[in-house]
Amino acid sequence: MNVTLRLVFSITLFSTTALSAVAAEPPEAPGRGEIEAILAKAPKVEAKELKQLNIVLLADVKDHGENEHDYPLWQKRWELLLAGSGQSGEKQANMFGPAVGDADVSKGAANVTVTTAWHWLSEEQFAEADVIVAFCYLRWNEERFEQMRKYLEKGGGLVPVHPASWPDSKHFVKAAELLGVGGYKLFRHGPMNMKITEPEHPICLGLATSIHFYDETYWPPVPGIDTQKVRVLATSDEKVNKDSDKIAPQPVLWTYEYGKGRIFGCQPGHYTWTFDDPYFRILLLRGTAWAAGESPYRFDELVLRDARLAD
Numbered sequence: 151m152n153v154t155l156r157l158v159f160s161i162t163l164f165s166t167t168a169l170s171a172v173a174a175e176p177p178e179a180p181g182r183g184e185i186e187a188i189l190a191k192a193p194k195v196e197a198k199e200l201k202q203l204n205i206v207l208l209a210d211v212k213d214h215g216e217n218e219h220d221y222p223l224w225q226k227r228w229e230l231l232l233a234g235s236g237q238s239g240e241k242q243a244n245m246f247g248p249a250v251g252d253a254d255v256s257k258g259a260a261n262v263t264v265t266t267a268w269h270w271l272s273e274e275q276f277a278e279a280d281v282i283v284a285f286c287y288l289r290w291n292e293e294r295f296e297q298m299r300k301y302l303e304k305g306g307g308l309v310p311v312h313p314a315s316w317p318d319s320k321h322f323v324k325a326a327e328l329l330g331v332g333g334y335k336l337f338r339h340g341p342m343n344m345k346i347t348e349p350e351h352p353i354c355l356g357l358a359t360s361i362h363f364y365d366e367t368y369w370p371p372v373p374g375i376d377t378q379k380v381r382v383l384a385t386s387d388e389k390v391n392k393d394s395d396k397i398a399p400q401p402v403l404w405t406y407e408y409g410k411g412r413i414f415g416c417q418p419g420h421y422t423w424t425f426d427d428p429y430f431r432i433l434l435l436r437g438t439a440w441a442a443g444e445s446p447y448r449f450d451e452l453v454l455r456d457a458r459l460a461d
Contacts, residue, residue, distance in 0.1 A: 174217075174339060176246065176423035177364045179458040185428040186454070191356035192447040200261045203442055205232060206279045208267045208314075210286035217246060217422045219313065221286045224425060225266050228283075231452055234258025243456035245422035250456040259449055270294060281307035281442035284314040285419060290321045298328055302411030307441030311434070312419030315368070322372050329413055330380040330406030334368035338388065342367055342418065344402060348383045351405070352446045353414070353436040361429050366420035369400035381405045384433075403433060405440070412441045426458040 207228060209221035227245050230238035235256040242249035267275055269289070271282065276297055288294075288310070302308060308329070316333050317325045326332030342363045346354050369388045385399035402417040414437030424430050435449035 174364065174421065176421070176427075176458065177341075177362055179460045180428060181460045182454065183461075185432075185457075185459070188356040188432065189450050189453060192450055193445075195445050195448050195450075197260055199445070200448065201444075202261045202263065203444065203448075204278050204280045205262060205264050205438070205442075206267050206271060206275050206282045207232075207264060208271060208282055208284040208286060210269055213287070214420075218420055219286075220245065220422050223422065224285050228425070229264045229266060230255060230258070231455060232259055232449070233262050233264040237264055244426045244458065246426050246458070247423075252454075252456045255455040259452055271297075273297075276301050276306075279306055281309065281438055283309040283311065283438055285311040287313045288317055288325075290317050290325060295321075295324055295328070299408075302328065302413070303409030305410035305443065307411060307438075307443065308413045309416060309434070309438050309441050310413070311416045312366070315415055315417060319372075326371075326373055326375075328408055329415060330404055331371045331375060331401065331415055333372050335370060335372055336388075336392065337366055337368050339366045339420065340364065342386050342402070344384050344386055344418075345399065346384050347399075348381060351381070351383055353403075353405070353433065353440055354383055355446075357429070357432070363418055363424060363427065363430065364421065365418040365424050367400065367402060368417055370398075371401060375401060375404070379406060403437070405437075412443065414438065414441045423458060426456070428453050428457040428459065431457060 207225045209225035212220050212222055223245055226240050227243050230240040231243040243255045244250050265275060310329055315331055322332035342365050344361045346357050346359050348354055367386050367388060382401040382404045384403040386402050387397045388400045390396045390398050404415040406413040416434055416437060418424055431453040435452055436446040439448040440446045
């Protein structure tokens with residue numbers, strides 16, 4: 151599917167009830183050349199510039215249906231994608247469908263160590279992590295807020311993916327102080343027309359202004375985001391409430407800084423196929439590198455490995 155057909159997408163907003171009756175399936179995959187053209191616009195990262203990077207992948211028990219919220223599978227497959235077969239026993243990095251069979255997937259990225267955490271991080275992991283990528287609901291309490299606060303103040307990076315950005319409602323305000331976004335009121339499964347609002351941000355380099363996914367959106371942020379501190383990189387147009395015909399742009403990607411730490415917020419990630427989408431890979435991998443204080447393009451070489459492509 152060429153870039154024009156993929157990006158010229160007219161979105162219809164459905165209620166959650168209506169969408170539940172529609173079988174979810176992945177959108178058409180882009181062509182390899184389409185993605186390679188985007189990646190070619192990024193400055194090359196020299197191997198000699200790469201410091202040793204310690205990444206923690208935080209997951210929890212799967213809590214949704216088939217191809218939804220599969221935290222354990224993501225943790226295993228992305229350990230392979232990031233660190234290679236030297237650290238992972240997995241044979242494929244794609245999460246949806248059979249193995250793509252990319253021989254390069256076993257290589258991982260240079261100078262990367264991945265550790266996995268279950269439910270929460272150990273004190274040792276907090277001490278050693280350069281960046282934490284969390285794909286699961288985060289069960290906050292006072293002790294955990296304090297651990298994360300200290301970690302970020304010292305310069306750690308954090309990437310909350312999908313449900314990691316929606317805590318228990320009693321923690322909305324404190325979570326917003328650390329993550330930039332505290333929680334939400336509504337959700338919707340279905341087509342998402344992601345609009346890039348900060349094309350000049352290095353994470354978004356080379357991307358078109360509109361990208362189509364089939365995933366889940368959350369909105370509106372509660373409490374409202376502080377636009378002086380939170381930089382919204384992308385939005386999705388959503389109904390202001392279930393019974394309204396009025397729509398408004400809602401944040402789905404953002405950056406935020408706390409102390410010396412960096413946060414890249416990534417709202418999509420409901421379905422397994424989203425993690426195989428090369429557009430999503432570009433955003434999440436660059437956001438992870440950015441949160442770690444590295445060149446955002448450090449992991450661009452991983453984008454196409456075992457990705458969903460039309461050719």
